[in-house]
Amino acid sequence: MMKSWKEYIYKKKVKAYTLLMVLIAITVFLGYKVEFDFVRIFTGIPNMMNLVKRMLTINTSYIMEVSSKLLETIEIAIIASLIGIIIAIPLSILVSKNTAPNKIIWQILNIIFAFFRTIPSLVWAAVLVTVFSIGKFSGILALSITSVLAALKMLKDYIEGIPNNILNSTIAVGASKLQVLKYCILPTIMQQSLAIFFMVLEINIRGATVLGFVGAGGIGQIMWRDLNHLRYDNLATLILILLITIFLIDYISLHIREKLKTTHIRLNNIREFKLYKKSKNIAIIALIGVLIYLVYKSIGIDKERLMLGLSQFKTIITRMAHMDFSYMPKMIKGLKESVYIAMLATIIGTVFGLILSYFASYNINSDKYVVMVIKLFVNLLRTFPSIVMAIIFFRGVGPGALAGVLALGVYTTGVFTKLYSEVIENINDNILNSVRVTGCENIAVYKNGVLPETRPNFVSLVLYRMESNMRTSTIMGIIGAGGIGASLTTNIAWRNWEVVGLLIFGIAVTVALIDVLSNFIRKKYI
Amino acid sequence: MIKLENLSVSYDGEYFAVNNVNLNIQKGEFIGVIGSSGSGKSSLLKTINKLVEPKTGKIIIDDEDITSYEEKKLRGVRRKIGMIFQDYNLIERSTVLENVLMGRLGYKSKLDTILGRFTESEYALAEKALKNVGLEDKIFERADNLSGGQKQRVSIAKALCQQPKIILADEPVASLDIQTSKVVMDYFKMVNFKKNMTIVLNIHDVNLAREYCSRIVALHKGKIVFDGSAGELDDEILERIYL
Ligand SMILES: Nc1ncnc2c1ncn2[C@@H]1O[C@H](COP(=O)(O)OP(=O)(O)OP(=O)(O)O)[C@@H](O)[C@H]1O
Ligand SMILES: [Mg+2]
Numbered sequence A: 001m002m003k004s005w006k007e008y009i010y011k012k013k014v015k016a017y018t019l020l021m022v023l024i025a026i027t028v029f030l031g032y033k034v035e036f037d038f039v040r041i042f043t044g045i046p047n048m049m050n051l052v053k054r055m056l057t058i059n060t061s062y063i064m065e066v067s068s069k070l071l072e073t074i075e076i077a078i079i080a081s082l083i084g085i086i087i088a089i090p091l092s093i094l095v096s097k098n099t100a101p102n103k104i105i106w107q108i109l110n111i112i113f114a115f116f117r118t119i120p121s122l123v124w125a126a127v128l129v130t131v132f133s134i135g136k137f138s139g140i141l142a143l144s145i146t147s148v149l150a151a152l153k154m155l156k157d158y159i160e161g162i163p164n165n166i167l168n169s170t171i172a173v174g175a176s177k178l179q180v181l182k183y184c185i186l187p188t189i190m191q192q193s194l195a196i197f198f199m200v201l202e203i204n205i206r207g208a209t210v211l212g213f214v215g216a217g218g219i220g221q222i223m224w225r226d227l228n229h230l231r232y233d234n235l236a237t238l239i240l241i242l243l244i245t246i247f248l249i250d251y252i253s254l255h256i257r258e259k260l261k262t263t264h265i266r267l268n269n270i271r272e273f274k275l276y277k278k279s280k281n282i283a284i285i286a287l288i289g290v291l292i293y294l295v296y297k298s299i300g301i302d303k304e305r306l307m308l309g310l311s312q313f314k315t316i317i318t319r320m321a322h323m324d325f326s327y328m329p330k331m332i333k334g335l336k337e338s339v340y341i342a343m344l345a346t347i348i349g350t351v352f353g354l355i356l357s358y359f360a361s362y363n364i365n366s367d368k369y370v371v372m373v374i375k376l377f378v379n380l381l382r383t384f385p386s387i388v389m390a391i392i393f394f395r396g397v398g399p400g401a402l403a404g405v406l407a408l409g410v411y412t413t414g415v416f417t418k419l420y421s422e423v424i425e426n427i428n429d430n431i432l433n434s435v436r437v438t439g440c441e442n443i444a445v446y447k448n449g450v451l452p453e454t455r456p457n458f459v460s461l462v463l464y465r466m467e468s469n470m471r472t473s474t475i476m477g478i479i480g481a482g483g484i485g486a487s488l489t490t491n492i493a494w495r496n497w498e499v500v501g502l503l504i505f506g507i508a509v510t511v512a513l514i515d516v517l518s519n520f521i522r523k524k525y526i
Numbered sequence B: 001m002i003k004l005e006n007l008s009v010s011y012d013g014e015y016f017a018v019n020n021v022n023l024n025i026q027k028g029e030f031i032g033v034i035g036s037s038g039s040g041k042s043s044l045l046k047t048i049n050k051l052v053e054p055k056t057g058k059i060i061i062d063d064e065d066i067t068s069y070e071e072k073k074l075r076g077v078r079r080k081i082g083m084i085f086q087d088y089n090l091i092e093r094s095t096v097l098e099n100v101l102m103g104r105l106g107y108k109s110k111l112d113t114i115l116g117r118f119t120e121s122e123y124a125l126a127e128k129a130l131k132n133v134g135l136e137d138k139i140f141e142r143a144d145n146l147s148g149g150q151k152q153r154v155s156i157a158k159a160l161c162q163q164p165k166i167i168l169a170d171e172p173v174a175s176l177d178i179q180t181s182k183v184v185m186d187y188f189k190m191v192n193f194k195k196n197m198t199i200v201l202n203i204h205d206v207n208l209a210r211e212y213c214s215r216i217v218a219l220h221k222g223k224i225v226f227d228g229s230a231g232e233l234d235d236e237i238l239e240r241i242y243l
Helices: A006-032 A038-056 A058-093 A101-116 A121-132 A136-160 A162-171 A177-216 A220-228 A234-261 A268-301 A302-322 A325-360 A367-384 A386-397 A399-426 A427-435 A442-454 A453-478 A483-493 A497-525 B039-047 B071-078 B096-107 B111-115 B122-131 B148-161 B179-192 B206-212 B234-242
Strands: B001-007 B018-025 B030-034 B056-062 B081-084 B166-171 B197-203 B215-220 B224-227
Touching: A038 A234, A038 A386, A038 A399, A058 A136, A058 A220, A058 A234, A058 A268, A101 A399, A101 A427, A101 A497, A121 A136, A121 A177, A121 A483, A121 A497, A121 B148, A136 A177, A136 A268, A162 A177, A162 A399, A162 A442, A177 A220, A177 A234, A177 A386, A177 A453, A177 B096, A177 B111, A220 A234, A220 B018, A234 A367, A234 A386, A268 A367, A268 B030, A302 A497, A325 A367, A325 A399, A325 A453, A325 A483, A325 A497, A367 A399, A367 B206, A386 A399, A386 A453, A386 B197, A399 A453, A399 A497, A442 A453, A442 A483, A442 B096, A453 A497, B001 B039, B018 B224, B030 B039, B030 B179, B030 B206, B030 B234, B039 B056, B039 B166, B039 B197, B071 B096, B081 B206, B096 B122, B148 B179, B179 B197, B179 B206, B215 B234, B224 B234
Parallel strands: B030 B197, B030 B215, B081 B166, B166 B197
Antiparallel strands: B001 B018, B001 B056, B215 B224
């Protein structure tokens, strides 16, 4: 039966308002839970501004002092990314559905990797430091583990996206499994691997700056010291250095990626072609050899220490497996707080992101300069690892969940705006024009053209941010910014491995649950 | 050359994408398979070299019953059959030459594969195949730099490089404009004529089928509803096929 249009519009309005009320209620509830306090934030602003101001007066002598640690940070990030991609490439064959030689191994590996992917690098680092002692080796190892897992996930998604017909067309010439790998899969994923290397590097450079918080090498060690000694002037300089470094690495990585897309070598005959192939193979083997040597040199751990560490690691793992369930109530309290932090940060990031995206998209905002300034600002927001950002908020609102929420919220705003404005800029012009021809304001184009058109992307972005925030919020507590991380560091420090085991398991389950929930919503609404 | 007996294919165990097909194809025939979308053309073609496993029936290639062949033996059969797809399916990041050389993979040992070795005569073969389709000047170009028509010619060169006895082509001209389609179809005709190669191609454009194919087979819901020369295919039959 046809509904009258009045009824239709009424129902639609009721639905929209109900949704809005529910969202507001959730936000208020979350705000209450993390002790959101406008007054505290407001009165904290001068202190934070002061910190930012100090950042602008650079302490050059301090830069020299920390430069070796800064280099170590970059070194850790690069080495871990290299190890990550080199190990991930062969593994990816085993975990991708369309290339896996064995379905049972495929299934088991995927479950194991999905479990380990829920553990943040800082947690790995904290545990590994107790095994292999303080220093960059633990940091490299921790970041390498998460790099392998991250690269593996990206490669797997890519390989599984290779059209069946491409595989079929190779099988159809009578190619063996090995040949399909070598001539079909490998060339197809090679360039992607490079892109993935740089993506992992961008994650790792952020990850490496905070490893020092748990003693796993890099500049974070100094940052942690300055934080504990309340040396905010030094901290400000450090943060600025980090900002510039991360910006530079992101820029270089983008530049190299663009460059590689367009380079091409001219060949004239088959002999040259063969020569080129041969030298390329030799170069690749030599490069891998050199890399392995460099990694070996840089890690700098002797065999005995390694063996000792591994045997210790075994006892730790066994103790972790005997989880101490009496800690359950405390854990649930911490996990709840982490979930609240992640949710509220996602909401904050989405709301501000929606507003900023309007100004940050070239095809909506006609003022090019505003777009450029906003884009720059947004990139600034997402440059800091949230956990470093939290330190800035400590200055304003003191340690605790609120600082965590604000830091994560700022980061989410940055990432969300960047990604969503890119989605908007990719909208087909015709769709926008079909709204524009009605002669309406730009804001109406945004509301009636852009938002409905990009709803699937929007939902998936929010969910993606939620998943990512959930992972980050579990480690916020390591520096005292609320959530489960606080219990985790204390218990690692006390070597309460039975409790640590339970906590890691709890984190994995929570993160996995959020992933499952988000996948469910994604399937339903997209 | 190709003999299909009571061949049936089903993906879900209920609906038969290919339903009890009997087909006997002689050496040197140029066959066009027509039919509406979902009628089972692709499934039929892919069953001939067992990219799709048949539910029932027999597949006989070159007097060899391959129905129950496993991977290893299949390689020997598949290298005799060149296959071409609608969306080209080249390795986009490899050069044209590398793509064409892939036609030789069925003849390569494990060691050759690991070292990536091809013989002089195989290089010569690849060059000649590219010359045949008029792409000798694109030989070191990366495949993703080519136009659609050029990509399709590369995949024909790759099939020729196999020195096959049979060519199977699944909608080889569906992604091309009419001008380029004719160029590509002319290559098929030439190969068919010069080398007496057996060619089976799926094609939804009935006019092209009539113009080029010596024999036309029409599928409807997995069943053969017409099998005869282009001249015998009248409007009444067409109406029934595209109902
Ligand atoms: N891989 C598959 N899994 C499940 N069902 C399939 C698969 N491939 C084809 N089918 C089904 O088999 C039937 C025949 O499909 P097929 O692709 O062979 O038809 P077609 O004639 O080639 O169609 P088109 O002209 O659209 O390419 C269709 O009903 C299709 O849905
Ligand atoms: Mg088809």
